[in-house]
Amino acid sequence: MNGPSFTSDTCIDVRNRPEATCAFRLPSWPATASTNGSASSGPAAWTQDGRRPRDVSAYSVNWLTTSTGRESSSADRFALLGVQAAAARVDGWLGQGREIGEDKEMPAWICATCAVQYPDTEEPPAHCPICEDERQYVGWQGQRWTTARDLVRDHRSELREEEPNLIGVGIEPAFGIGQRALLVCTPQGNVLWDCVALIDDAACRQILELGGVDVICMSHPHFYGANIDIADAFDARVLVPRADRDWIARPSPRIELFDDEAEPIAGLTLARIGGHFDGAAVLHWPAGAGQRGVLLTGDTITVVQDRDWVSFMWSYPNLIPLDERTVLDIAARVERFSFDRVYGGWWGRVVVEDGARAIRRSAERYVARLRGERPSHATHGSPPSRT
Numbered sequence: 001m002n003g004p005s006f007t008s009d010t011c012i013d014v015r016n017r018p019e020a021t022c023a024f025r026l027p028s029w030p031a032t033a034s035t036n037g038s039a040s041s042g043p044a045a046w047t048q049d050g051r052r053p054r055d056v057s058a059y060s061v062n063w064l065t066t067s068t069g070r071e072s073s074s075a076d077r078f079a080l081l082g083v084q085a086a087a088a089r090v091d092g093w094l095g096q097g098r099e100i101g102e103d104k105e106m107p108a109w110i111c112a113t114c115a116v117q118y119p120d121t122e123e124p125p126a127h128c129p130i131c132e133d134e135r136q137y138v139g140w141q142g143q144r145w146t147t148a149r150d151l152v153r154d155h156r157s158e159l160r161e162e163e164p165n166l167i168g169v170g171i172e173p174a175f176g177i178g179q180r181a182l183l184v185c186t187p188q189g190n191v192l193w194d195c196v197a198l199i200d201d202a203a204c205r206q207i208l209e210l211g212g213v214d215v216i217c218m219s220h221p222h223f224y225g226a227n228i229d230i231a232d233a234f235d236a237r238v239l240v241p242r243a244d245r246d247w248i249a250r251p252s253p254r255i256e257l258f259d260d261e262a263e264p265i266a267g268l269t270l271a272r273i274g275g276h277f278d279g280a281a282v283l284h285w286p287a288g289a290g291q292r293g294v295l296l297t298g299d300t301i302t303v304v305q306d307r308d309w310v311s312f313m314w315s316y317p318n319l320i321p322l323d324e325r326t327v328l329d330i331a332a333r334v335e336r337f338s339f340d341r342v343y344g345g346w347w348g349r350v351v352v353e354d355g356a357r358a359i360r361r362s363a364e365r366y367v368a369r370l371r372g373e374r375p376s377h378a379t380h381g382s383p384p385s386r387t
């Protein structure tokens with residue numbers, strides 16, 4: 001993971017949390033904006049005029065009103081849609097017992113350091129187990145929480161086409177660990193790989209234009225983000241490896257457990273390969289990179305600054321390595337996939353070509369360093385040869 005990047009302005013100090021004042025009613029998506037993709041013109045809409053999404057302003061969202069009856073501010077609208085785009089299934093949602101009253105707000109609290117969302121409670125959780133684990137860290141200002149409503153006041157979604165039919169989904173300015181998710185668009189359906197803390201209204205509509213999200217798969221708990229809010233928004237399934245079930249931060253009937261492998265959408269393979277977490281997974285997309293194949297890795301296998309290489313760690317922020325056997329096992333587990341390109345969990349962290357060999361040679365280098373072996377030039381104290 002990258003270093004901390006949260007903005008203190010977006011966070012609520014739990015010792016001085018303002019009273020919740022804005023209860024709300026849920027909106028409804030317009031009938032034309034189907035969440036199952038039936039209203040979408042498909043991924044081609046994204047690329048037909050270059051790298052920019054086409055205007056989707058034809059969708060007219062029913063904006064929210066607060067409990068006071070006034071129309072929401074622009075920030076409120078975006079925040080509530082980011083959180084409550086699940087409005088398409090408002091009846092079912094309320095039927096699950098979610099408590100939304102005239103006088104009470106039950107926010108789903110988001111950890112400001114790791115960006116993972118927890119269940120709806122009046123008060124924020126006492127702890128974030130993901131941050132308290134040695135693979136992450138509690139923010140230097142202590143445990144801090146925010147909500148989507150507050151987050152969206154000075155953050156927005158950022159969508160970028162990484163390659164045809166692969167859309168990066170991030171947040172600007174960066175939040176949490178600064179990650180970006182990836183939307184894989186296929187004729188059989190769309191998979192959101194990894195998650196962020198918020199997808200705002202404009203991005204929700206653009207993603208609906210691309211066919212929505214059918215399944216959410218995540219590399220590991222550091223990328224859970226607001227996975228259930230996003231799943232509610234798009235009526236999506238959420239696949240979590242059984243090995244990581246104890247890390248589920250926000251339980252939901254949308255979550256389906258798998259063991260070592262799953263097929264979220266026909267043609268895509270979700271594979272648990274372990275290492276960073278027992279359930280750490282990768283997603284194989286054979287049609288990516290011009291049919292040469294793509295592996296999406298988050299930081300199960302992380303693409304490093306020298307982007308012809310990757311690395312493997314127990315903890316990235318605390319620099320705790322993995323052992324030799326595990327690193328070689330990770331490399332071996334992805335050899336069954338045919339791929340040329342590797343997408344890590346952050347903007348620009350991409351091995352553009354020869355990704356399969358990059359993983360193999362990176363594992364071998366890693367093991368060599370664990371054994372105390374160094375490049376021949378380094379053993380003589382000299383810089384590498386440029387010949």
Ligand SMILES: [Zn+2]
Binds near residue numbers: 112113114128129130
């Ligand atoms: Zn956290």
Ligand SMILES: [Zn+2]
Binds near residue numbers: 001220276299316
């Ligand atoms: Zn991680």
